[in-house]
Amino acid sequence: MTDNAVRVLVPTGMLGGGFPPETVTRGLQLGADVIAVDGGSTDSGPYYLGAGVAKTARAAVARDMRLLLRAAASAGIPLIIGSCGTSGTDSGVDWVAAITREILADEGLTLRVATIYSSQKASDLAALPIRPLPPAGPLDPAVLDGCENIVGMMGHEPIVAALRSGADVVLAGRATDTALAAAYPLMRGMPAGPTWHAAKIVECGGQCTTNPRAGGVLATIDAGGFTIEPLDPAAACTPSSVAAHMLYETVNPFTMREPAGTIEVGDAVYTALDDRRVRVTGSRFDPAGQHTIKLEGARLTGYQTMSFTAIRDPHILGRIDTWAALLRTMITEWVSNTLRLGPDDYSFDIRLYGHDAILEKLDPSAAPPREVGVMLLVQAPDQETATAVAKVANPLMLHLPTPDMDHLPSLAFATSPAETERGPAYEFVLNHVVEVDSPVGLFRIHLEESR
Template identity: 40%
Template sequence: MTARKAARDEIRVLAPTAILGYGFPDASFEAGVARRPHVIAVDAGSTDPGPYYLGAGRSFTDRNAVRRDLERILAAAHRLRVPVVVGSAGGAGAEPHLSWLCRITEEIVREQGTAPRVAAIPADVDKATVIEALRNGRIRPVPHGPDLTERDVLASTHLVGQMGAEPIVAALRDGADVVLAGRAYDPAVFAALPLLHGFDPGPALHMSKILECAAIATSPGSGGDCMLGTLRADHFVVEPLSPGRRCTPTSVAAHTLYEKSDPVRLPGPGGCLLLDDCVFEPESDRAVRVSGSRHVEEPYTVKLEGARLRGHRTVSIAGARDPFFLRELDGIVKAVRERTADNFPGVPAGSYELLVRVYGADGCMGPLEPTPAPVGHEVGIVIEAVAADQALADTLCAFARSTMLHLGYPGRVSTAGNLAFPYSPSDFHAGEVYEWSVYHLMEVDDPGALFPVHSSTWPRETADPQGVS
């Protein structure tokens, strides 16, 4: 039974891994394939690694790892005669990321000797379109975010919209065997086939929310293992494919709250999942049945994501364990900042950043840390300089590092140096630094207008051998 002729009473969705390139056990995957899913779907990206990958047009997943995952997925889908859907291609889902994944896919289908119909769906949004929407009052910030300006839009090196399920549904309706989508709402890739076949979007999207991270919703959880979702008219069932894992009502309910600020209201493109009547109950000792999920339509918004170049970064890593150094640490950091500013009077204070993170005190939470004083016998120190160019970042980081290394402080005994460096050289070029320039919601009239579907039979006559790193 092919996916495009799937029975209306049940659709099975196989989620091999949390992100394409994170890997999955062959045994678990084959167990999932044996259940004859109607679609194999996988998310390939996230904003979790920060704005660098979108801004730089690079993938945060390794090419060889992505290729290995996709080889197995495409081969299994060809055997089953079911479609493959991949969302947020290349991690951030902009044009260079989608092109990168398209090239990998092209290599694989050539080697496997297949000829699938492939739909590529770019997610790049034209800056003029965004500026027009901004002028028309159709863009608003995400909660607690800043207002958007035209300058923010123009400064973005790449600007994408997070597509909903509609463009993917259109590609599947048109007969695509493989859908490669740019930046996409995570559940969209799993919900597209059920929505195509008329399933209730409430349970369809809720199941997809669970499947987006594969076996993370299990006990013990893992992003590198497989999950199967079975959707029926008024409920769904999720279960891991590895015998060493099990879904429990608690593990599945907990993952429902993953990355959400409201436990019963989960907004997404074009609507909101309402879970106040949701029930989680065991289907077996390893599977969970979920019912009561509802979806209400709302004005359709697309989340925009853009990144701009902030500067260049140099980092130095060191450790310290002198108890007098630890006691005086706040004063030492303050003195290093002041000495650096004093030594470079020609560099405007606002043109660079000098950051000192102290792991063992407040390295993770910074000013939000409720107990910022070091409590152990040693600390890890990360000195970071961000400036307009790499040379200036190198200079500032080196000066701050050497100043901290030799700075005098009350109780100091040794003059050989205050810091222990695990590496030589002690300073590292971290390269370009990007920051979010656009992270806003844009109202749209047509959910698919920004995301054209380009379909053709692969392999094509020519393939571009280049790709992002």
């Protein structure tokens, strides 16, 4: 920290997403005091939490971590990674920690690593005050017991505790994206308003710039506000690109709740310092009366098998909704007659890619599509049943005509075999917060011994 300011380097929006190495070098040259990067997300659905596995490739995470560990060691600054292993489960933290230890040994680096675990036991949570967030209702204890994995979303406090304990590298479980960038400046006494607002703007790296693919950003936080600068000299931050990030993943573009309080940016002013940097002032942070930790949980809902066929026949495409309705009816009848299964024994979904798979009836089109990909997604309590249903549907997805056709068309499966077993499927079932007396009480911090 220099000049009564703290400089936070965020190299990318997600660990394993990659970044140009020279942008991190530039961040160090600009005086970065800490490197912070998110390691996870719920964007890709509940599978990664339910299964406790990462969506990123190990090689991609190792590539990014090697560059960041070298940078942190050379500059003598902390490295903070949050939501390790995508969902922030204990297994995700251990996965990133194992990669980190391998790199440290390979590079001959002596950095102290702290791991912060955020997985929660249903039995421990059952005795705590838990309240729903809209639109969820009161929590049924059976929902907690049915979760494969539950994590608590930490704020900055456990990260600060790890840093104060002497950690050079902090590998945290599930955390708010903003907490990762806010922790070190708050520890160094920077004001909460500018710190939290800056953390929100830089959470996705270069997404607040005119070229999100070019690399990350550097946030300089001081007593009066903060300044955002892209790490690629060819990229730029503008008042619009910076302010726009408050629209990202927020219910209200002027406020955002953290475990400890609420970011308030309704009075913020965004000023271009030059053609690349933006200065922001007027941000506030209102402390909450009650500290809360958001819970995320995923439970197993069954097993899935998928088939995918393609239609180019103009006659069918001109009647695609009629054809799809017939397909649904025929699958139900054939499964009932051959497998003796009823509607409570399985479910299936048909999605017409190229027609209405994304918005369905919200965006109707009068013109027939040129081609359509038909995805059949079957779910059942076990994999064998899901695959059996998909196999029964196979002839229909290959040769089903419209009611007015006097011949069997030939459609095109995308793969052979046509059925792809997707394995276990999960769903998010918690949209609740637990009220806590201590912001670190639900989390377990382990600091490795010095080498």
